[in-house]
Amino acid sequence: MSTPLLEAEGLIKAWGGVRAVDGVSFALAPGEMLALIGPNGAGKSTCFNMLNGQIRPDAGRVRLGGRDITGLPPRAVWRLGVGRTFQVTATFGSMSVRENVRAALLSHHRRLLGLWRPAARLHTAEAEALLDRVGMLAQADRPCAVLAYGDLKRLELAMALAHSPRLLLMDEPTAGMAPAERGALMQQTAAIAREAGIAVLFTEHDMDVVFGHADRVLVLERGRLIAAGAPEEVRADPRVRQVYLGGGRF
Amino acid sequence: MEALAVQALAGLASASSLFLVASGLTVIFGVSRIVNFAHGSLYMLGAYLAWTFVSHGPLAELGGFWGFWGGVLLAALCVGALGAALEMTVLRRIYHAPELFQLLATFALVLIVQDVALLLWGADDKFGPRAPLLRGAVEILGLRFPRYELFLIAVGPVVLGLLWLLFHRTRFGILLRAATQDREMVSALGVDQRLLFTAVFFLGAALAGLGGALQLPREAVTLHMDMAIIVEAFVVVVIGGLGSLPGAFLAALLIGELHAFGILVFPRITLVLVFLVMAVVLVLRPHGLLGAPPGAPPASEQAPPLPRPLPRGLRLATLGALAALLLAAPFLGDYPLILLADFAVFILFAASLHLIMGPGGMASFGHAAYFGAGAYAAGLLLRHLAAPMEMGLLLAPFAAGLVGLLFGWFCVRLSGVYAAMLTLAFAQIAWSVAFQWVEVTGGDNGLLGIWPSDWARGKLAFFYLSAALCGLGVWLLRRAIHAPFGLALRAQRDSALRAEAIGIDAFRIRWLAFAYAAAFAGLAGALFAFGKGSVFPTYLAIPRSVDALLMVLLGGVQTVSGPILGAIAYAGLQEQLARVTELWRLLLGLVILALVLFFPRGLAGALAQWGEKRA
Amino acid sequence: MLAVEGLHAHYGRAHILHGVSLTVAAGEVLCLLGRNGAGKSTTMKAIMGLVPPSAGTVRLEGGRLEGGRLEGRDLAGQPPHAIARAGLGYVPEERRIFTGLTVLENLEVGRRPARPGLAPWTPERLFALFPSLGGMRHRPAGRMSGGEQQMLTIARTLMGNPRLLLLDEPSEGLAPVVVERMAEAILALKAEGLSILLSEQNLAFAGAVGDRACILETGTPRQTLPMPALMRDAALRARYLSV
Structure with a gap:
């Protein structure tokens, strides 16, 4: 493997004495699609939130392109090229779709402190190009509060792309979507990532999405990694079957 | 013993x-x-x-x-x-x-x-x-x-x-x-x-x-x-942590003893002691002694609607009325001119608070602190340094802005009721400084003889000055709302999580907005001081903060023109009611209640809705 | 058991449900299927009165509104608590357990008087159905895993001794092993004679527990058919459940 893009080393986080994440280490190569799976409460979200600075680890390091980013706030991690989508979508409900992306672009261009020029005249074409990339251009003028759930996820993706990230962190990108939509969103994400050479780390419960799109899979159980490898290896791993996949009916 | x-x-x-x-x-x-x-x-x-x-x-x-x-x-x-x-x-x-x-x-x-x-x-x-x-x-x-x-x-x-x-x-x-x-x-x-x-x-x-x-x-x-009791009870509830009964009990003991002993130990600052303690507690523990951080807002709470300009016809009518007023001013008597100058001041005061409350999504129960800071800055400059009005009006916004930077650094870290109470605490601290530091501020007697420069001493000239400066202030505030800064301010209000995730420093944005609003409140305060010729501690007292709050809420928080309508309606109503009846509080209360029940989006919201329906 | 006729519902100005009609027979599990945004959750909420329906009727056999009104009276337009008392039990998709309360206290919130002819649910009976809950009676619900919380929401609703259960996507966000246990629990409830209206995205799960399927598309029921028939009909599935 060439120089890893993202390295987690011995991450530990305890909540009220219980270790939610207990010594997790892994690396992510540039352009790789890596899935993080595991039962509820295994520590996926905690692990995820430590990577982009939302939670400060009790111990361990996070490195991005060799640079130690442990303990940096999320906005600083974003500046370094990490885009993020959330399990429950987080967008600006009082704004139109275009304004949402515009806000991300204004931040990207470091123009947020402007008091004079109306924002409505700034970065419109750029915002529309991003919306076009995720197939949302037709909805640019709609208030974001009335969007369907899948479209909100796409909007989040567009906002994450505004800063030309090297890495996308997607927490349950397809939660709350119908199976067919899930596949479509992940295909779109994969295509964009491939085209721009972006690495993607995602958590997911839908095994079709995981085994259909991930280059590699990590399995977390009770805060520890119990398996890592190519999808087929992980699927065949007896331990993973026992704690997570079950009989494979669902 | x-x-x-x-x-x-x-x-x-x-x-x-x-x-x-x-x-x-x-x-x-x-x-x-x-x-x-x-x-x-x-x-x-x-x-x-x-x-x-x-x-x-x-x-x-x-x-x-x-x-x-x-x-x-x-x-x-x-x-x-x-x-x-x-x-x-x-x-x-x-x-x-x-x-x-x-x-x-x-x-x-x-x-x-x-x-x-x-x-x-x-x-x-x-x-x-x-x-x-x-x-x-x-x-x-x-x-x-x-x-x-x-x-x-x-x-x-x-x-x-x-x-x-x-x-x-x-x-x-x-x-x-x-x-x-x-x-x-x-x-x-x-x-x-x-x-x-x-x-x-x-x-x-x-x-x-x-x-x-x-x-x-x-x-x-x-x-x-x-x-007397409601302010203290709020302090107790906030220090204890909202919703926590044991917290309220602890806080009540703390405040009770503080009252009993404060008068012995710190006779000079008795009036602020309680608020100082609250400020300290909230800075150290943003959710009170035993309070839990509030959970996610309930699903029923939806993001505020997109701010929309007033319907075109209405906007033209407003501008027309404003122009007519400016043209008619020379034909008005002294009393209406004084009243109109006051209105201008209140509009700017309300508009500055609106920046924090509307796009900022923060509540301030102590906005009078900045109004008063501006007034005292102008007054003290005149009294102690013999600085003319022009200098006072120029420096007052900066003085108030600095106070806003100082207080805001603490206040904007908190949210909701906690933030509101901390702003109130700081305003009370500012008030008691004005009240108890008699050597400098004149205490309860205030600063008298704070008159405008000669050219602006006539009621007409002073009205034009007020209208011009307040108009400028409101215009600058509106520009800020529509500029990238306003967008960032709304962004952090809508979703702090997402704002951080796209590199927006929510704290800095809120802090700067707070100071920016404080500066304009300061300008309003300075104008008010020159209009009245005096500065009193009441300029920073709770009732004045409440006035600003009511103007913004009456007008409608989520409309840009809300504070203007609200200021006119509230100040006008108060003035008129006080003139016709002893029971003005009762009537004002009933009117506010009626507005809350029947116009939940504020006056400007109701007007916009009416305009949309007709359109 | 439950008969819904021509249900319409709006969110603000958006018209979400366009005349949903369905029936659930006694002891039957009817699955509401459809794409995301098809109106499954809204149907549940509209039946429950959480989203007030703008038109339509909801009738529950044996359901009795307070004040001794006649059986079978229309529940549409009633407040949620009256509908719950009439015998509908709602299990929300987002779980919405009371995190500050213990397991037993959560169950207490759901407790309603026993219904004639039905064996009343007690915490002990529920712990037999969901054994993992029995070991954590006094644990604050906020400190349970997602799967345990999902079990608790169902148990809490059962404490109201409902005649019919509205289950909104119980498998959402759960690990495959937990989904297996959830399916077992639902089959056990069905064996007790409880009627269930289940909304689901996971077709395999729906196939394992459902008797009939009702397919929704843009707030309108398109087809209702026995579950095995749907599982055999790939064309139908492709038409309504995939892109």
Whole structure:
């Protein structure tokens, strides 16, 4: 493997004495699609939130392109090229779709402190190009509060792309979507990532999405990694079957 | 030594009364999420009703034990019933309204109760009898303690214990705790929410009424009891942590003792001590001593709608009216010109607060601090450095902005009610500096002779000056709202999580917005000072902060033109009502209540809706 | 058991349900299937009165509104608590457990008087159905895993002794092993004779527990058919459940 893009080393986080994440280490190569799976409460979200600075680890390091980013706030991690989508979508409900992306672009261009020029005249074409990339251009003028759930996820993706990230962190990108939509969103994400050479780390419960799109899979159980490898290896791993996949009916 | 022990005991006794009121406030807030400004009014009514029952009517004739204690209990029950009635008639209709709107409604109730109490009981103070069985004093370790104080000291822990049992050992209590988290789910499980809410208001109001009634042997019943206790009760609830009863108890002890000893130890800063302590607690523990961070807002709470410009016709009409006013000004007399200059000042004051509250999503209960900072900056410059008006008007925004930077650095870290209370605390601190630092500020006497430069001394010239500067200020504020800065401000309000995730430093944006708004409030304050020729501590007092709040809420928080309409409506209404009737508070309260119930989006929102329908 | 006729519902100005009609027979599991945004959750909420329906009727056999009104009376337009008391039990998709309350206290919130002819649910009976809950009676619900919380929401609703259960996506966000246990629990409830209206995205799960399927598309029921028939009909599935 060439120089890893993202390295987690011995991450530990305890909540009220219980270790939610207990010594997790892994690396992510540039352009790789890596899935993080595991039962509820295994520590996926905690692990995820430590990577982009939302939670400060009790111990361990996070490195991005060799640079130690442990303990940096999320906005600083974003500046370094990490885009993020959330399990429950987080967008600006009082704004139109275009304004949402515009806000991300204004931040990207470091123009947020402007008091004079109306924002409505700034970065419109750029915002529309991003919306076009995720197939949302037709909805640019709609208030974001009335969007369907899948479209909100796409909007989040567009906002994450505004800063030309090297890495996308997607927490349950397809939660709350119908199976067919899930596949479509992940295909779109994969295509964009491939085209721009972006690495993607995602958590997911839908095994079709995981085994259909991930280059590699990590399995977390009770805060520890119990398996890592190519999808087929992980699927065949007896331990993973026992704690997570079950009989494979669902 | 003896004096200290007696003082400590007196502190504990006040702590009990404070806890009774604060516990009612926190219980009501916990379940209904309504910050009940009228809670102090219920306390006052408890005291007045107890006085009436104890000294008039059948219970008074009965006399003795039941004559007093029966009166106290009956007063508490009556206040409880009143609380339940208020819930059923008014508050039930506004549960889905924004938090600050609910505050506005309960503030209207404060105004109404003020005048009703005045009508019923008159302006003179009422004195109650001593409590039967608890007259005189007992001797403990050679010290004499009043019996009634000892009784009151016991009341606090007993009520806390009873409430704990209620919340943890009864089905009603468990339902209340569940409803505190998710009312809708509780109702989907077959529980009638309405009954639950009415019961909670009964309980909370009865506690306030009991607290008031128990004051009867201790102090005179006056018309000022409501505001005095509500501010302290808020402080207690916030220091303890919203919704936490043990927290409220701890905080009540703290505040009670602080009052008792503050006067001995820090006589110079007694007035701010409480607020200083609250500020310190909130800076160290942003959710109070025992409070939990608030969970995600309920699903029913939706993002505010997109701000939309007023319909074109309306906008043209507004601009036309403004132009007509400017042209007609030379033909107006002195009095209307003074009034119009005041209006201009209020519009800028309200518009500056709106930047924080609307796009910023923060609440400020202490915006008068910056208004006053500007006024004092101009006044002090003139008084001590003989700086002319032009210099004062130029520097006042910077002075107020600096104060805003200082206070804002603390305030914008908190959210919701906590942030609002911290802004109030800082405003009170600023007020008491103005009030108690007599050598510099002149204290209560204020700074007099703060007149404009010669060219602006005429009423007409001063009106044009006010209109020009306030117009400029409002225009700059509006530009900021539509500029990238305003977009960032709305972004952090809509979703702090997403804002951080796209590199927006929410703290910095909020902080700068706070200071920017403070600067314009300062300009308004300086203009006001020159208009009146004087500066008083009342410029930074709570009523002025409340004025600004009401103007913004009346106009509509989520509309850009809201504060302008709100300022005109509120200032105009107050002015007109005060001229025609003694009972202006009652009428103003009723008008505000009507607006809250029938125009939940504020005046500008209602106008825009009307415009849309016609379009 | 449950008969819904021509249900319409709006969110603000958006018209979400366009005349949903369905029936659930006694002891039957009817699955509401459809794409995301098809109106499954809204149908549940509209039946429950959480989203007030703008038109339509909801009738529950044996359901009795308070005040001794006639059986079978229309529940549409009633407040949620009246509908719950009439015998509908709602299990929300987002779980919405009371995190500050213990497991037993959560169950207490759901408790309603027993219904004639039905064996009343008690915490002990529920712990037999969901054994993992029995070991954590006094644990604050906020400190349970997602799967345990999902069990608790169902148990809490059962404490109301419902005649019919509205289950909104119980498998959402759960690990495959937990989904297996959830399926077992639902089959056990069905064996007790409880009727269930289940909304689901996970077709395999729906196939394992459902008797019939009702397919929704843009707030309108398109087809209702026995579950095995749907599982055999790939064309139908592709038409309504995939892109």
